[in-house]
Amino acid sequence: MALRLLAILALLIGAGQSVRGQDMVFSTSDRIVWIHSNFAGETITLFGNIEPDIAGERPRGSYDVVVLIRGPVGERVVRRKSRQFGVMLNADYALFTGLPSFYRVLSSRPLSTILDPDVLRERAFTVEARVSQALTNTTGNVPLFEGELIRLMQDASLFATAQRGVTFLSPTLFVTRVSLPANVPNGVFLAHALVVQDGQIVAERTQRFFVQKTGFERFLGEASRNQPLLYGLACVLLALVTGWLGGVLFRR
Amino acid sequence: MVPGVQIYLPIAEMSVNLFFLIGIGGAIGFLSGLFGVGGGFLLTPLLIFSGVPAPVAVASVTGQVVAASTSGALSYWRRGGIDLMLAGFLVLGGAAGSFVGVWIFSLLRSLGQLDLAISFGYLLFLGVIGTLMMLEAIRSIIRSRHGPQRPRMPGQHTWMHGLPLRMRFKKSKLYISIIPVITIGFLIGIVGALLGIGGGFILVPALVYLLRIPGSVVVGTSLLHVLAVMAVTCVLHAVQSQSVDILLAFCLMVGSVAGAQFGASAGQYLRGDQLRALLALIVLGVAIRFGLSLFLTPADPFSMAVIGFGESV
Numbered sequence: 142m143a144l145r146l147l148a149i150l151a152l153l154i155g156a157g158q159s160v161r162g163q164d165m166v167f168s169t170s171d172r173i174v175w176i177h178s179n180f181a182g183e184t185i186t187l188f189g190n191i192e193p194d195i196a197g198e199r200p201r202g203s204y205d206v207v208v209l210i211r212g213p214v215g216e217r218v219v220r221r222k223s224r225q226f227g228v229m230l231n232a233d234y235a236l237f238t239g240l241p242s243f244y245r246v247l248s249s250r251p252l253s254t255i256l257d258p259d260v261l262r263e264r265a266f267t268v269e270a271r272v273s274q275a276l277t278n279t280t281g282n283v284p285l286f287e288g289e290l291i292r293l294m295q296d297a298s299l300f301a302t303a304q305r306g307v308t309f310l311s312p313t314l315f316v317t318r319v320s321l322p323a324n325v326p327n328g329v330f331l332a333h334a335l336v337v338q339d340g341q342i343v344a345e346r347t348q349r350f351f352v353q354k355t356g357f358e359r360f361l362g363e364a365s366r367n368q369p370l371l372y373g374l375a376c377v378l379l380a381l382v383t384g385w386l387g388g389v390l391f392r393r
Numbered sequence: 394m395v396p397g398v399q400i401y402l403p404i405a406e407m408s409v410n411l412f413f414l415i416g417i418g419g420a421i422g423f424l425s426g427l428f429g430v431g432g433g434f435l436l437t438p439l440l441i442f443s444g445v446p447a448p449v450a451v452a453s454v455t456g457q458v459v460a461a462s463t464s465g466a467l468s469y470w471r472r473g474g475i476d477l478m479l480a481g482f483l484v485l486g487g488a489a490g491s492f493v494g495v496w497i498f499s500l501l502r503s504l505g506q507l508d509l510a511i512s513f514g515y516l517l518f519l520g521v522i523g524t525l526m527m528l529e530a531i532r533s534i535i536r537s538r539h540g541p542q543r544p545r546m547p548g549q550h551t552w553m554h555g556l557p558l559r560m561r562f563k564k565s566k567l568y569i570s571i572i573p574v575i576t577i578g579f580l581i582g583i584v585g586a587l588l589g590i591g592g593g594f595i596l597v598p599a600l601v602y603l604l605r606i607p608g609s610v611v612v613g614t615s616l617l618h619v620l621a622v623m624a625v626t627c628v629l630h631a632v633q634s635q636s637v638d639i640l641l642a643f644c645l646m647v648g649s650v651a652g653a654q655f656g657a658s659a660g661q662y663l664r665g666d667q668l669r670a671l672l673a674l675i676v677l678g679v680a681i682r683f684g685l686s687l688f689l690t691p692a693d694p695f696s697m698a699v700i701g702f703g704e705s706v
Contacts, residue, residue, distance in 0.1 A: 181399040181408050216700035220505055223694065228687045231505050231696075242699075293697040323399070323408035358403040358640075365404055365635050373631025376456045376639050377624045380646060384463025387650030391464075 165191045167334045167346040174321060175355040182323045189334050191313040191344065205248065205255040205337040206307045206315045209266055212243025212299075212352075213328030219290045221281060233281030237290060240275035242326035243299050244268060247306030247317045257340035264342070268300050298322035327352050327362075404638035405449045411644065413443075418648020422461065425649065426656025427663075428672045431458045431591030431619055432649065434519065438679055440641075447507060449638050451498070451589030452630035455623045456642030458591040461649050462620040469613025476564035476610045479574065480617045483596075486575035487622035490582020495629045498587055502634075505698075514588045515683040522595055523676035530670035537666060565606050573604060578618065586626045591619035594676070 167189040174183055191204055216238045220231040246252070246268055252261060261267070265274065272287050279286055294300035299322070307317040329351055336344040354362050364372045400411040417439055425432035433454050440450035469475055501507040561568045577599050581592040596615045600606040606614070631637040660668065 176401055178401055179399050180401040217697060218505065218700055219695055219697050221694050222691060222696070224690070228509075229689075229691060229694075230509060234505065236700075289695040290697065293695060297697075323401070324406065327406065354401075354403055358401055361639055362403040365631065365637065365639075369632040369635055370628065372639070373628035373637060376631060376637055376642060377459055377627050379639065379643060380456045380459035380624070380627070381463050383643070383646040383650055384460040385467060387460070387654070388464030388467050391651070391654035 165189050165334065165336055165344050165346055167332070167348050169332060169348055169350045172350050174325075174350065174352045176325075176327065176353065176358060177355060178358055180323060182321055182325070184318055184320045185350070187317050187319065187332055187334070187348070189315050189346070191315075191336055202338060203312065204309075204343075205250055206309075206317075207249075207252065207256075207266075207335040207337060208245075208247040208307055208317050209331075209333040209335075210243070210245040210247070210319050211241045211331045211333070212326050213241075213330075214239045215242050215326075216240065217242075217290070219286050219293065221286075221289075233279070233286075235279035235281060235283070235286035235290070236277050237272065237275040238277045240290075241271060242328075243321075243330070244271060244294075245300075245306075245319055246302045247319070248304055249307040249309060249315065251304040255337050255340070256342075260340065260342060268302055297324060299324070299326075321352065325352055327354060400640065400644065402445075402449075402638050402641050404453075404636060405445055405641060407444070409443075409445075409641075414641065414644040415648035417443075418457070418645040419652035420648075421645075422649030422652025423656035423659070424652075424675070425461055426653035426658075427660045428594075428656075428668060430594040430672070431461055431623075433458045433585075433590035433623075434515070434588070434594065435675070435679060436645065436649075437589035438515065438682070441511075445641070446636075447511060448498075448502060448634055448636040449641065451511075451587075452627070452634060452636040453638045453642040454589040454645070455585075455627040455630060456637060456639070457645040457649060458623040459620055459627060460642075460646035461653060462591065462593075462616045462623070464650060464653065466613065466616040466620050469616060472613075473564075474610055474613035475617050476562055476606070476614045477617075478560070479562050479565055479606070479610070480614045480621070482560075482571050482574045483578035483614070483618040484621040486578025486580075487582035487585075487618060488625045490579040490584075491586045491622055491626045491629060492582075493579075494583040494586025495626065495633050497583070498630075499633055508696075509687075511588060512683045512687050514584070516680050516687060518584060518588070518595065519676045519680035520684070522598075523673050523680055525598070526594075526669055526676065527673035530666050530673055533666040534670065537664075564610050567605070569604060577603070578622070581618075582622050582626075585619075585622060586629070591623055593619045594672070 167187070170186040174185060187208060189206065216236065217240050219235045221233045222229045223232040225232065246266065248255065252267065268291055269287070272290055276283065276287060291300060307315050309315050329349060332348045332350065334346050335342050353359065398411040399408045400414070401408045417436070421432040421436045424435065436457065437450050437454045440454065441447050466475070498507070501510045557570060558572055559568055559570050577596070581596055584590065584595070585592045593615050596618060597611055600611050600615060601608070627637060
């Protein structure tokens with residue numbers, strides 16, 4: 142791990158010398174986060190370096206950086222229980238489609254102090270904005286359900302905002318750490334870095350990484366979807382053998 | 394939380410403490426060995442309360458119930474305590490009921506009322522069964538204080554035995570209609586698939602009181618029925634909802650198979666009626682726990698679910 146980070150750092154500093162277009166380099170410590178049988182979450186590190194622009198001018202002034210991490214999108218429903226006929230029933234609901242199953246907004250300083258309000262509104266990358274984009278159908282009070290979804294996702298460590306989550310190691314070199322919880326969804330993740338100066342976005346870069354099961358866990362996950370009948374029969378067979386073996390082992 | 398090894402469940406997509414899983418499997422196995430029931434009715438709620446998604450819990454427990462019934466059924470089989478023909482008709486009804494149950498299960502899930510139905514189902518079934526068992530146990534404890542009593546005569550006929558399609562069940566020494574047999578199997582199959590329980594604790598009294606099946610074959614036959622119907626249910630859940638977590642099921646199996654042996658030996662030190670009273674208390678406790686969740690205002694009225702497997706709102 143430490144070695145890999147060093148290698149990335151060396152790469153970044155080396156790349157900083159070469160003039161290749163505008164903006165920055167941006168990379169993750171892990172291109173693939175493997176989910177093993179004892180997976181209990183993992184922290185990945187993202188690095189970036191702000192580079193000279195086309196004219197080869199050295200970066201000037203101070204920068205801020207915003208990093209967005211987005212997991213695979215899907216549908217989620219939030220339901221509210223209320224008392225009907227004396228019992229608690231699921232009544233109102235709100236359906237969210239295209240909702241990231243994992244979302245992090247990390248910035249070097251609070252968003253409202255570094256970004257122009259117009260830019261912030263136009264880009265709509267805050268947790269609140271993503272949620273209200275995803276709302277497609279509801280039978281209840283809209284702001285209420287949006288707020289509750291954010292709370293539930295935050296409780297599950299799937300959504301988070303860190304207003305000082307990006308650290309500058311030098312005026313141009315930034316680093317951020319993202320902890321993926323044990324319940325992290327599987328799939329393609331996008332890490333998006335935005336360089337901000339004087340309230341405007343001056344450079345952007347996107348980097349992909351994958352979260353996937355490996356080995357036996359992957360085999361089981363795929364088997365349950367592709368061969369459900371065989372999978373079910375295997376489960377029953379396993380149960381029969383375990384039960385029989387237990388009877389043999391413990392027979393007095 | 395217990396310190397120790399985390400294990401990642403590939404279908405539930407969550408990480409759980411391995412010792413916690415084997416531990417609850419063992420505890421449930423102990424109780425099932427003690428009382429001679431499958432224990433699904435305790436295991437499924439326990440898993441749901443500890444954060445496993447309800448569909449995964451219900452579907453995976455079916456696998457565990459198969460394992461838990463296997464060793465019991467085998468030992469009854471060796472002793473000749475199984476009426477194969479009776480079990481055959483029960484399973485016929487049970488398999489059909491399990492189809493219906495799995496279908497209702499996915500229907501309720503798409504309506505967003507699965508939690509409610511599971512809570513209601515547990516409250517209703519466990520409440521009624523627990524109360525009946527408790528009354529019966531109290532009565533027999535009181536009776537045993539007044540000296541030995543005459544055992545109930547098997548072979549007495551009720552109106553159910555007079556229905557058409559009568560068949561001779563040699564092992565049970567009965568000549569009865571197969572309609573109530575299949576119906577009982579069918580109803581328990583539905584309940585089992587819906588609630589993730591084997592239903593042994595409903596089936597045994599039903600066979601004894603409704604069909605007058607003699608005590609020598611009732612437990613073995615019921616175990617075989619639970620085994621077969623739960624095996625069918627497990628495969629159906631795997632195909633229909635793809636929510637059987639084989640790793641979760643296996644951890645539970647290992648714990649419960651081991652725990653059952655200790656439960657069975659502990660059971661020899663308790664009297665039958667005391668055991669039944671104890672079991673009734675546990676059953677009523679679970680029923681009350683579900684009842685509270687239905688009638689009390691929850692701390693958090695909001696819940697969130699991922700939509701998948703062709704569900705809609």
